[in-house]
Structures are given as structure tokens and as C-alpha cells.
Amino acid sequence: MILATVLQASLIDVISVSGTKPDLLLILLAFFSINRDMDNAIITSFAIGFAHDIIGTSIGPGFLSMGLLGTALCYFKQFITIKTMPMQAFTIFVLGFITAYSSAILSRFQADIPIQHIYGSFLGTPLYSAVVGPFLFLPTAWWMNIQTQRKRIRTKR
Amino acid sequence: MARKQHRISNRMLLVWFTLAGFIFLLAPGGFTSRFQGAFAQLFRLPLRMGRTMSLSAQIVDSPHHELNRTQAQYENHITNLNAQIEEKTKQLQIVSGLRQRKYGLEGAALLQSDVISVSIEGPRNELIINRGKNDGLQQGQFVLGDNSVIGVISDVWSRTAKVQLITDINTKLTVTIRGLDKSVWMFGSGDGQAKVLWAKQRIPAGTNVMAEKQPGRLDSSIVIGKVVGCERNNQNALLWDITIKPACDIVMLRSVTVIVMNPEQ
DSSP: OHHHHHHHHTGGGGGOBTTBOOOHHHHHHHHHHHHSOHHHHHHHHHHHHHHHHHTSSOSSHHHHHHHHHHHHHHHHTTTSOOOSHHHHHHHHHHHHHHHHHHHHHHHTTTSOOOGGGGHHHHHHHHHHHHHHHHHHHHHHHHHHHHHHHHHHHHHHO | OOOOOOOOOHHHHHHHHHHHHHHHHHSOHHHHHHHHHHHHHHTHHHHHHHHHHHHHHHHHHOTTHHHHHHHHHHHHHHHHHHHHHHHHHHHHHHSTTSOOOSSTTTTEEEEEEEEEEEEOSTTOOEEEESOOGGGTOOTTOEEEETTEEEEEEEEEOSSOEEEEETTSTTOEEEEEETTOSSOEEEEEOSSSOEEEEEESSOOOTTOEEEEOOBTTTBSSOEEEEEEEEEEEOSSOTTSEEEEEEESSOGGGOSEEEEEEESOOO
16 A cells, blocks of 8 residues: 555656546555455555545545545445456446545535536546556455465464 | 453444544644655655656657756746846835845745655645755745746645645735736636736736745745736626746656745855
């Protein structure tokens, strides 16, 4: 997550298309919410929200919106199967859109920001993330699997 | 005796985190921005490396970038010099004989600093730079990029500082525009531009906008941007809303200059 945060804050501009760039933290949020149990999903969702705010401009809106929506996605996965790539892409897009919108609304608690100023990031970033996201799910799953196996080995010892 | 394990329920975990979120949301900005400062300070090396690589990639895409940038730097410098000459002429006419500083920014230390990260998505437009309290930085000091004003220091930590850009939604600066008899307020509009609302006259596109001098912070007018549009105000057809574009490409800046007026050393 730290790697994703640093990449998001610096190197991601390399693949930006007319100012729109994918949100690695949003992709991670969707990944953890889909693939983890409720305990882990809550903790990681709020942690990702905090990371999102730390590289953003103010702390609070992303923490709350990403935390709550990541938890909600983890809850709803009991009723919806999110296994195929199109479904994952759709989930990332919807999650990104609602997160951006709710963050914008929560930001108004901190500063009087007209909401129309944020419309640009409502669609572009979630759309780009939805296109890139499912392809990043596979390496993330592979890496997480390695981590889990290492933990198991340590536990056995 | 077996150790009793305390397991926190999911619901309780969610409530705690939500509560923490609302505390963060309602806490003063100065307190929460310390986390951002700590992150920028801790990861400044990878962040700067990443930014340099990303800028290099963008420059490869646009070969004329350096040429355009140098041209903008010279244009801004000439505009600043013209403004200083104009100002000094006025002063000479009014108070000839009194001791004045000869040149603009003569009594200022210009502190060069590198940009660690840029955040210009949405309404908040900010930079994090690698100079802080230890280098004599204070809130409210003006920051220059390519010889033009790009923002004001908003938060200072020990080795890093946050610059609130002129396009940030919370920015409010007094500026002078040729054609308007008085100085006016310029507001950041959050979309990479700034606005002057309710101007009494129509201003042609291309007119220079100068940051007004402020005692103790800026002792000479410096170019801040150019007028790119002038439209009639929605509420009052007699007044005009002026759209201003920054005088330099802020996203592509690798280093900026902080104006430290009257430094101790």
C-alpha cells in the first residue's frame, strides 16, 4: 500500500491521458474489498482512505468515504459475484464515482467548495482506473498469495 | 491459565473508524496537514525521483517545452522590470529625495527549493517543497516560478512546506490590471485558472496581471498571470468577470523560489 501511495503521488503522471490518471489506491480498495473478509476489508479500506488523503489536500473526506464504501462493497459481495474482468471493471468504476462524489460532499465541511469544480474527477479517474484495474488484480492477488503463504510458514514454525 | 482473547466485533471497528474519520474531518487543518508534511518528509526521495522521471517523460513528449518555458521566463522578467520602472517613476514623482530601495526585491533573499509533489486535482491546488522552518520559511511568503508569482506558503514544517497555488479555490490575492484604476481581489477558481469578479471595465485578452506589493512580503509588483477571457457578470450586466491564466506552467516546475523579505542574515 505504501508503494502504491508513493507511486500514485509521483510516477503515475507518466501514464496520464490529458490530465486524467488512474487511481491505484482505488484499485487496491476494490481488490481488498472483493477478496478479503470483513475484518481485513474494514481496516484496509480505512487505511487506503487515509493514504489517499495524505497524498491529497485534506485529511478526512477520503478516509471516511473510502472506508465506508470499501466496507459496503465487502458486505455486498455476499450477494453479487465479482469474478469476471468486466464485472471488476464495473465495480471499480462505480466505487470510484461514488467515492469521488461523497469525498466532494464531505470536503464542503472543511472549505466552501462549489461542487461543480470537481465534476472532472468524477468520471475520468474512475473510468481510467476501471480500464487498468482488472489487469492489476492478477499481480496483486499473486503477491498477496505469496504474503499469505509466508505468514503460514512463519505460523507453522 | 489460558489467556483471554478480546476480539473486537466488525461493527465496533466500523464505528471507531467512522468516529476517527469525523474527528479528522472536523479537526483544524493545521493539525491534519502535519500528517501530510510527515509523509512528504519521510518519502521525499522516492517522491522527487518519481516526479523527475514523470516530468522527463512529459518533456520527451513535447520537444518545444524547454524553449516555450525559457520564452515565458524572459517575458515574465521583462514584465516585472517594466512594472518596477513604472512604480519607481511614480515614487520619484511623489517623494523625490526620500531614501528608497533602488530595485525590486533588493531587500529579499530568494530561496531556491525543489518541488517534492504537486497536487492540482479538483479545487485544491498545492505544491510541497523541500524547504521549511529551518530555512526561514514562514506562512504567507510569496513563491515564484519562472519569474512569476505562483502561490503563497500556507503550511510550514521543519524541512518541508506547502504552497497554496494562485489557482487554489481558497486563494485570495490583491492584483493590479492595466485598465482598472484600483487594485482588485483575485480568487483561485480551482480549474487551473483564477478569476477577478465584478470588474468595472472590459479587459482585453493578453493583458498582464500583477501581484500587488505587500509590505513585509513583496516590495515590488510581480507578474502573476495573463487575462485569457472577459465575460459579462451573470448577475449584473454592467460588470465583467475576468479569467486569468498563470504566467507559467506550474505542473512542469521542478524548482521554485521563495521570497524571504528582510532576512536576518
